[in-house]
Amino acid sequence: MQTSISYSIKRDCSPVRFYLGLLLILSLFNQSAAWGATDDDGLKAETAQSAVSAASGGDTQVKTGTVAEGNLTVDEVKIEGNRLVSTEDIMGVVKTKRGDKFDRDQVLQDLKAINSMGYFDDRNLQVVPELTTGGVLLKIRVQENAPITEFSFQGNQVLSTDEISKAFAGQLGKPQNLNDLSSAVDKVEQAYHERGFVLARVTDVKDDPDGSVGLNINEGVVDKIEVSGNKKTKDFLIRNAIKMKPGMVYNERDLTADLRKLYSNGYFQDIRRSLAPSPDNPDRYVLKVEVEEKRTGSVGLGGGVDTIAGPFGSFSIGDSNFRGRGEVLNLTTQMGTGMLGSLSAVNNGGSGVIANVPTYQAEATFVEPNIGHNTTMAVSGFGRNLNSFMVNQAMQRTLGASVNFSKPLGHHVNLNLGFTGENVGMRDISNLITNGNNLLGGMIERSIQTGAATGPNAYFLAKSVRENQLRGGAFASVSPSISYDTRDAKLDPTTGTLLRLSTSPSLGLTGAGFTKIGASASKFVKINESMTLATNVQGGMALGNVPQFGQYWLGGMNGMRGYPQFTGLGTGTRMLMATAELRTRLPFLHNSDNKIAKAVDKHLKGVIFFDAGQVAGNNLTNSLLSRNSLGASTGIGVRINVPMIGLIRIDYGLPLVSSLMGHMMPRVTIGFGDRF
Known part of the structure; x- marks a missing residue:
């Protein structure tokens, strides 16, 4: 019979007791070394006896003694007690191998490695070294933990049990x-956390003797929402903007998107939120939303002198948070002989286009953000008598009213329905414009040059085209549209997509009607914290006898930049246009430590742009007026966010496609708001 001294790790669940056990083993090894010097065979002289070989007729045995380090080698490593964990897996973490020198420190490290596998009861993990005729037999005895028979989960709502089970x-x-x-x-x-549920955590794990393991999950439910800091704005306006309600699981991603949209309404200077355990239920949370309001009312009075078209005056009054209910009430008026102030002189070709005649424009708007069922209503009445944007050397008088309804359908989809009634009158003013008397003559000359007509027919053709340009009428329109919007902000977005599909059948009350169909797609890609790539493709088509003022136009402040506003590019019943803009904060301001520079940085951005587009369906008119149906341009610009006014665009564009009149000179274009 063999006898041996065993070295084992016996500890409770405490890591402290585990390492105390290791120290005890080390102490035993040290005591063995202190009992005396070893002989050449490596056995303790005082305690070890020579083995009697089986050949001599005796039993192989080692009398009670201790194995000590010396020249002994490991004859074999044997794993005992494992059933479900393979011996190969256990031996994979054991560094002591057959033929190695017996090393007590390495044996202790092997025990640690086996214990770190996690499958075994550390209170019954032990190693038993025994002397053999060939050296030392290491018996490593393990006791496996109880096998897991099932997992159960409690408290999960937003993640299904099946999805959680996959992890186990x-x-x-x-x-x-x-x-x-x-x-x-x-x-x-x-x-x-990847889904935005940042408060979710596993709060308890219980294992039963039958092998079942139960986990309790606290997903982070909102107990209540508290709103503070608002003096004018009603609580319900803020609460309605937050889709998260008491009893729902807190989602950081959704809340951030909701607060960002709320901020974009322009009611607040800042919005902050915080979380605290609920005093009524420590397992739930109180969401606190604190706002800092800013002035939303404005009164404007201005005037000036357009160096081409004459003096003008303007008056405006409005409130974008009327009565603190998020309602919008605006009244804007402008009178004089200047059209849009000095912008007309910058954006177009000059005195050959603008007439020095009395003009006016007035518009009153009221927006109710929620008339019920989460539907927004906007009502507007307007009157304008201006130099026409669509027909050169003509005045366009428009009187009308509109009402529009907008309703979110969920999943970033919005439905819009508009009703508009307007009466449009066109008046020729070519005789009031410098060199304007040459307009009809120029059209006659172009008809002859292009072969469109000859002799007296050229006059009648030019006159017919001009009369068609000046056709007005009364119309009633219905304008349904649907949009998909994932932008992170309405103003100056940095990420997301905006898709829009619209149609607008117009009933002619004094003549023939027409229908317009349009589509637009915008994409915003955040390149880094300071730079965004914004792209847009839009197109439209008009069916029926659409008047000139209702056609599509490549030019203007919202069209191709770099061309004269009226004389460079044409109009048509079909249009396709694409734009790419690289919008960036200015590095010399963004990286500055100067307070003034930092303040300006918040309201100023630079832009590099490229425009390209084409119109069709009005080729004869464009040809007689020497307008291009195709255009492309590139350039640079700035965006200035002016308090109480909004975003102002100043772009300097270079035409890449020459107009029929040979215009290739770079031009400045000024506009309001982002183009898309």
């Missing part, structure tokens, strides 16, 4: 492993 599927039928269990818990919490 590999552990079923294996001994309970604290390492694997901890790793799976981390994966579950990470899955919550």
Whole structure:
């Protein structure tokens, strides 16, 4: 019979007791070394006896003694007690191999490695070194933890049990492993956090003797929402903007998007939110939203002298948060002989286009953000008598009213329905414009040059085209549209997509009607914290006898930049246009420590742009007026966000396609708001 001294790790669940056990083993090894010097065979002289070989007729035995380090080699390493965990897996972490020198420190490290696998009861993990005729036999005895038979989950709502179970599927039928269990818990919490549920956590893990493991999950439910800081704005306006309600699981991603949209309404200077455990239920949270309001009312009075078209005056009054209910009330008026102030002189060709005649424009608008069922209503009445944007050397008088309804359908989809009634009158003013008397003569000359007509027919053709340009009428329109909007902000977005499809059948009350169909797609890609790539493609088509003022136009402040506003590019019943803009904060301001520079940085951006487009369906008119149906341009610009006014665009564009009149000179174009 063989006898031996065994070295084992016996500890409670406490890591402190575990390492105390290791120290005890080290102490035993040290005592063995202190009992005396070793002989050449490496056995303790005082305690070890020579083995009697089986050949001499005796039993192989080692009398009670101790194995000590010396020239002994490891004859074999044997794993005992494992059932579900393979010997190969255990030996994979054991560094002591057959033929190695017996090293007590390495044996202790092997015990630690086996224990770190997590499958075994550390209170019954031990190693038993025994002398053999060939050296030392290391017996490593393990006791596996109880096998896991099932997992159960409580408290999960937003993540399904099936989805959570996938993180634990590999552990079923294996001994309970604290390492694997901890790793799976981390994966579950990470899955919550990746979806925006940042408060979710596993609060308790229970294991039963039958092998079942139960996990309690606190997903982070909002107990109540508190709003503060608003003096004018009603609480319901803020609460309605937050889709998260008491009883729902907190989602950081959704809340950030809601607050960003609320901020874009322009009611607040700042919006802050915080979370605290609910005093009524510590497992739930109180969401606190604190706002800092800013002035939303404005009164404007101005005037000036357009160096081409004459003096003008303007008056405006409005409030974008009327009565603190998010309602919009605006009244804007302008009178004089200047059209849009000095912008006309900048954006177009000059005195050959603008007439020095009395003009006016007035518009009153009221917007109710929620008339019920989450539907917005906007009512507007307008009157304008201006130099026409669509027909050169003509006045366009428009009187009308409109009402529009907008309703979100969910999943970033919005439905819009508009009704408009307007009466449009066109008046020729070519005789009031410098060199304007040459307009009809120029059209006659072009008809002859292009071969469109000859002799007296050229006059009648030019006169017919001009009369068609000046056709007005009364119309009633219905304008349904649908949009898909994932932009992170309405103003100056940095990420997201905006898709829009619209149609607008117009009933002619004094003549023939027409229908317009349009589509637009915008994409915003955030390149870095300071730079955004914005792209847009839009197109439209008009069916029926559409008047000139209702056609599509490549030019103007919202069209191709770099061309004269009226004389460079034509109009048509079909249009396709594409734009790319690289919008960036200015590095010399963004990276400055100067307070003034930082303040300016918040309201100023630079732009590099490229425009390209084409119109069709009005080729004869464009030809007689020497207008291009195709255009392209590139240039640079700035965006200035002026308080109480909004975004002002100043662009300097270079035409890449020459107009029929040979215009290739770079031009400045000024406009309001982003083009898309």
